[in-house]
Amino acid sequence: MTAPALALDGVKVNRAEVPVVHDVTLDAAPGAVTVVLGANGAGKTTLMDGIAGLAPVKAGTIKLDGTPIEKLPPYKRARAGLGYVEQARTTFRTLTVEQNLIVSQSGDGDLGTVYKLFPELDKRRNLQAGHLSGGEQQMLVLGRALVSAPKVVLIDEMSLGLAPMVVRRLMGTVGELAGMGIAVVLIEQFANLALDIGAHVHVLRKGGVVFSGPCEELRGDEDRLHRLYFGGPPLSAATEKDSGTTESEPE
Numbered sequence: 001m002t003a004p005a006l007a008l009d010g011v012k013v014n015r016a017e018v019p020v021v022h023d024v025t026l027d028a029a030p031g032a033v034t035v036v037l038g039a040n041g042a043g044k045t046t047l048m049d050g051i052a053g054l055a056p057v058k059a060g061t062i063k064l065d066g067t068p069i070e071k072l073p074p075y076k077r078a079r080a081g082l083g084y085v086e087q088a089r090t091t092f093r094t095l096t097v098e099q100n101l102i103v104s105q106s107g108d109g110d111l112g113t114v115y116k117l118f119p120e121l122d123k124r125r126n127l128q129a130g131h132l133s134g135g136e137q138q139m140l141v142l143g144r145a146l147v148s149a150p151k152v153v154l155i156d157e158m159s160l161g162l163a164p165m166v167v168r169r170l171m172g173t174v175g176e177l178a179g180m181g182i183a184v185v186l187i188e189q190f191a192n193l194a195l196d197i198g199a200h201v202h203v204l205r206k207g208g209v210v211f212s213g214p215c216e217e218l219r220g221d222e223d224r225l226h227r228l229y230f231g232g233p234p235l236s237a238a239t240e241k242d243s244g245t246t247e248s249e250p251e
C-alpha cells in the first residue's frame, strides 16, 4: 500500500477555546481523492483549519509525508507541501488573475500548470479577479493553492453557490489533481459528486469520525448517509463486515 501523504492520529481541534473536533484519525493517499462528509456544524472546516494551522490542535499528530507538522505555523505547513482552499472563496479582487497567482507562487509551482487546467483563467490573465464569475473565482482559488506545487490539497466546499454545471466541471479538475499525484482531501455538500470521484470517505458527526471506508459503500445510499450525518438506529451487523470499513457512534 502507498504511504499516506497526510496522516492524522487522534487529532483534537478547538475553536475559540471550545473543543470541536475530537480524536480524528484518518489519512489521505497520494494520487487519490479522500472525501470528508458531514452535516452543517459537524466540524469539517474546524478539522481542515486544524490541519492547516489556523485553529489550535490540542492533541494528536498530523504528518505530512511522514513529518509531524502539527506544531508548525501555517506558512511552514504550506511550505512543507500543504495547500488549502478555504470555504470562503477569497481572491485579491483588485489584482489581476496573474498577479493573484504570482503572489501565491513558491517552490516548484508554475503558472503554466494552472492555465492548462483552467483555460478560462488563461484567457483572463490580465483581468482583475473581482470581475470573474463565481466559478472562475473558484478556479483562481484552486489555482492559487496549486502554484506552490503542493503534495496535499485540502478543498473545503468549493461548490458553494455555484451552478451544477460549473460544479461538475470543477469536480473533473479535482480528479485531474489526483491524477497528477496530489493527495486531495475534499469536503463537499454534494455528497454523491464527491463519492463519485473519491476513493475513501470519512464521515464526521459532532466532531468525531463515525464512518471510514471506501466511497463505493456509500455511493447512492441516501438513507445510510442521512443516518451517518444525523444518527439513528445501527444497521444490522451483516452490512458492517467490510474489512476496510469502520463505523462507530460519537461519544
Ligand SMILES: Nc1ncnc2c1ncn2[C@@H]1O[C@H](COP(=O)(O)OP(=O)(O)OP(=O)(O)O)[C@@H](O)[C@H]1O
Pocket: 015, 016, 018, 020, 038, 039, 040, 041, 042, 043, 044, 045, 046, 047, 087
Ligand atoms: N469561531 C468559532 N467560535 C466558536 N465556535 C465555532 C467557531 N467556528 C465554528 N464553531 C462551531 O464549531 C462547530 C463546527 O463548525 P465547523 O464550521 O467546523 O463545521 P462544518 O462541518 O464545517 O459546517 P458547515 O458544513 O456548515 O461548513 C459548530 O458547532 C460551530 O458552531
Ligand SMILES: [Mg+2]
Pocket: 044, 045, 046, 087, 156, 157
Ligand atoms: Mg464548513
